[in-house]
Amino acid sequence: MYQRRRARVVLAVLVLIALVLITIDFRSSDEGPLSRLRSLATATFGPVQDGLSSLLRPVGNAIDDIGDVFSLRAENEQLRTRLTELEERRRSFEDLERENETLRALLSMRDRTGFDVVAARVVALAPSNYEWTITIDAGSEDGVERDMVVIDGDGLVGRIIQVTPSASRVLLAIDPNFSAAARVAGLGEQGPMSGRGGDLMRFLPLDPEAEIERGDEIVTSSYSNGIFPSGIPIGSVEDVGEQTTLLSREVDVRPYVDFTRLDFVLVVLHAPIPELPPVTRDTGDLPFIPPRPSPSPSPDPQASPTPEPQG
Numbered sequence: 001m002y003q004r005r006r007a008r009v010v011l012a013v014l015v016l017i018a019l020v021l022i023t024i025d026f027r028s029s030d031e032g033p034l035s036r037l038r039s040l041a042t043a044t045f046g047p048v049q050d051g052l053s054s055l056l057r058p059v060g061n062a063i064d065d066i067g068d069v070f071s072l073r074a075e076n077e078q079l080r081t082r083l084t085e086l087e088e089r090r091r092s093f094e095d096l097e098r099e100n101e102t103l104r105a106l107l108s109m110r111d112r113t114g115f116d117v118v119a120a121r122v123v124a125l126a127p128s129n130y131e132w133t134i135t136i137d138a139g140s141e142d143g144v145e146r147d148m149v150v151i152d153g154d155g156l157v158g159r160i161i162q163v164t165p166s167a168s169r170v171l172l173a174i175d176p177n178f179s180a181a182a183r184v185a186g187l188g189e190q191g192p193m194s195g196r197g198g199d200l201m202r203f204l205p206l207d208p209e210a211e212i213e214r215g216d217e218i219v220t221s222s223y224s225n226g227i228f229p230s231g232i233p234i235g236s237v238e239d240v241g242e243q244t245t246l247l248s249r250e251v252d253v254r255p256y257v258d259f260t261r262l263d264f265v266l267v268v269l270h271a272p273i274p275e276l277p278p279v280t281r282d283t284g285d286l287p288f289i290p291p292r293p294s295p296s297p298s299p300d301p302q303a304s305p306t307p308e309p310q311g
Helices: 002-025 032-114
Strands: 116-127 133-136 149-151 154-163 168-174 179-184 191-194 201-203 216-218 235-241 243-245 251-255 265-267
Touching: 032 265, 133 154, 179 235, 201 235
Parallel strands: none
Antiparallel strands: 116 133, 116 265, 133 168, 149 154, 149 265, 154 168, 179 191, 179 216, 191 201, 201 251, 216 235, 235 251
């Protein structure tokens, strides 16, 4: 109790002395005793204060720098997160833009050809590296049938080889087992077109001496049992080839379709014309009637000579 009272008295005395000194210093002139005492204290302790400031300034700066490092690190992490979000949005936008371009190309092809089509999406690729096929999400419930033609915004993709209620398998035009009737658009020269299992296709003009040039467009022809509608773009001539024999010439054609980037396709709802059976003597309801032989012309009758009278 006594110590606490003594501390309060000392504090009150110190506060009183401080107030008295402040009052005297405020009212005294620059030549007063307190002014000289203040100058002496400044001259004595000023260098010490400057030295301490110079010594402690790097420590303070280091502490400030440490705070700035943590602040910059947090800001950098926020910027990285923001950049990742923007990059994902950019990729999503580019994917939507590419998909939109594909759909516009499909609509353009549909309007240009006037085909009755059903749109489908590619849902699977070939099950092996030795088969050039795709699977689409349209089947018999959508009106798809076997041997129907598949196209996209660039041209011929292939034909349907297997159908289920909700999906179908498409044999791509580059498959070695694929074949179609084709013609040179500018010349009308016709011939079979087949795949080669790579980037190019093979066109065999019926006339090996046809004047085909590099860059000529090849389109489908409708003479092959009616499976392929006429005029579907296939590709352009890459190499005119050379006549190997009197009846053979191979022309390399680069397809318009990029078969590595198929996404949406169109199935042409075109019922193939069935192939007529060959005419034979045993055709059931269609009996074979052989042609009647033409009658051989009868010789003209010759007049018998008239006997001359004898004298």
